[in-house]
Amino acid sequence: MQVPRARRRSASERSAAVFDALRNLLLEHPWGDVTLEAVARDAGVSRQTLYNAFGSRYGLAQAYALALADALCDLIAVTIAEHADDPRAGLEAALTLYLETSVQDPLIQRVRSGDAHHDLVRVVTTDAAPLLGRVAERFEEVVRSTWPVVPAERAQVLARTLARIAVSYVTMPPEHDEPPAALAAGLAALLAPTID
Incomplete structure (x- = not known):
């Protein structure tokens, strides 16, 4: 009887395994101590595959940041779609989700704590x-699909503004330890009229 060969992982499955391995290593080690050999070993791929x-x-690091951004944008898209009839509530819920979820990532934790390698x-x-380009593009897609009456140029400006706000909170946490919900409410109140 012939033993079936193991199914080869797709490129997206390999990337997901690599990013999971990197995330787990960053939970335990600073970026400067994380080697490609360790990431490859933990992901079950060769070092040459990583290169x-x-x-x-x-x-x-760049690819990991883009994958993290995509994952967060997916969550935000669902949250905004659930509030299609109330742009302010949608923006507030999405911003709260982003602020609470993003800080859980080890890369973001290291950047915020000042314990990040200059690469990060x-x-x-x-x-x-x-x-910024990826996040703005994803946000624009969400705004235009959820609120199609918003003029294209407004959707683009709103998306770019949201992208810059999101990335700025990676490098610099909210002032005075402001709770995410309160910060999100203030930002939503400021930005919702663009959609209204």
Whole structure:
């Protein structure tokens, strides 16, 4: 009897395994101590596979940040869709979700605590253009699909503004330990008239 060969993982499955491995390593070690060899071992891929997919540790950090942004945008899209009839409530719920959820990620925790390697800080500061672009594009899709009456140029401006707000809270936590719900309510009150 022939033993069936194990199914090969798709590229997206390999990437998910790599990002899970990286996240788990970041929970225990600073970025400077995380090696591609350790990520590859824990993800069950070769080091060459990592180099082929990401190019370098910095490339891996950028890809991880984009994957995290996509995951958060998916959650935000669902939350906003649940409040399609009330833009202010939708924005408030989405911003609260973002502020409460994003801080749980080890990469964001390290950046906020000042315990981040300069590679991680660059991803969300000087080299943040790809991240901002991705988040703005995703937010614009959500705004236009949830509230199609919003003019395209307004949807774009709102999406870019939300993207910049989101990334700014990665590098700098809210002032005076303001609770996420209170901060989200204030931002939603400011931004909702764009949709109304």
